[in-house]
Amino acid sequence: MDKAETWQDPAYLRGVQYADSSRLAARANLHAKYGRGDWFAWLASQVDWPAGGQVLELGCGAGWFWASAAQIVPAGLALTLTDLSEGMVAEAVGRARSMGRWTEVEGRQADASALPFADASFDVVMASHMLYHLPDPRDGAAEIARVLAPGGVAAIATNGLGNLRELFDLGRVVFGGEHGDQVSAIFGLENGQAMLEAEFETVQLWLYPDRLVCTDPADILNYLTSSPPGDTASAAELLALRTVVEQAFAAGGGTFTVSKEVGVFLCRGRALSP
Numbered sequence: 001m002d003k004a005e006t007w008q009d010p011a012y013l014r015g016v017q018y019a020d021s022s023r024l025a026a027r028a029n030l031h032a033k034y035g036r037g038d039w040f041a042w043l044a045s046q047v048d049w050p051a052g053g054q055v056l057e058l059g060c061g062a063g064w065f066w067a068s069a070a071q072i073v074p075a076g077l078a079l080t081l082t083d084l085s086e087g088m089v090a091e092a093v094g095r096a097r098s099m100g101r102w103t104e105v106e107g108r109q110a111d112a113s114a115l116p117f118a119d120a121s122f123d124v125v126m127a128s129h130m131l132y133h134l135p136d137p138r139d140g141a142a143e144i145a146r147v148l149a150p151g152g153v154a155a156i157a158t159n160g161l162g163n164l165r166e167l168f169d170l171g172r173v174v175f176g177g178e179h180g181d182q183v184s185a186i187f188g189l190e191n192g193q194a195m196l197e198a199e200f201e202t203v204q205l206w207l208y209p210d211r212l213v214c215t216d217p218a219d220i221l222n223y224l225t226s227s228p229p230g231d232t233a234s235a236a237e238l239l240a241l242r243t244v245v246e247q248a249f250a251a252g253g254g255t256f257t258v259s260k261e262v263g264v265f266l267c268r269g270r271a272l273s274p
């Protein structure tokens, strides 16, 4: 199984990679420590939140969005937080409820490829960094369009092919593989627009400029060993990876700069049938 298949394997995603938030946290830490630090707040500010509206999140993960963007997302909304992983749903619901801001916060294990919700039942649908995990992201796009109410908005965030390219290039020295951010080749900034335009009347892309000037090699190593192939690396491969990472920091005089390519598609209305 190559890396792209692993990232789209529901059993691996639900039972291993996202059984809880520990592996995702190793990756999120890199962005939180070295980036702008306002990703979730920025994402929340892209959405027109309707007073008292019904909000659905797909692939909610640990619910970090709701903690980080609490000052921007208005009170009075009814939240339904869903994820393929039961562990993630429990964590997200606990975190969102603990904010004490939204009176209704429900959780449900659900596959975004086949949602257990009626047509036109949500005013806002959030799907951040998750459509690339579906065996076919177009199924998720169709489901989002189906459950979105007329006048509603879907916010679908993802990465570009060049996201974190310097970091992935270090991994390639040891593990080989393709250039770039592999999940973005499945659903990313470059190919996402066409997939979404098949389902929505309008699709607008907004980019989030950022880059990471890293100072601790351990943060890069933690990132690269949180997912395949690094999470099953042999002792010899780990030693080689550590050497490559430390050389990169030495070449940069103690820092290592990583590019980011991140954005959100805002989708409205139903596409006319062909």
Ligand SMILES: C[S@@+](CC[C@H](N)C(=O)[O-])C[C@H]1O[C@@H](n2cnc3c(N)ncnc32)[C@H](O)[C@@H]1O
Binding pocket: 013, 014, 018, 024, 058, 059, 060, 061, 062, 063, 064, 065, 082, 083, 084, 085, 088, 110, 111, 112, 113, 127, 128, 129, 130, 133, 134
């Ligand atoms: C990269 S994490 C993003 C989590 C969260 N949206 C965030 O931005 O912090 C991807 C999430 O999608 C979930 N996921 C993967 N495949 C899914 C599917 N078919 N349906 C719903 N959620 C899925 C994973 O369990 C994981 O929690």
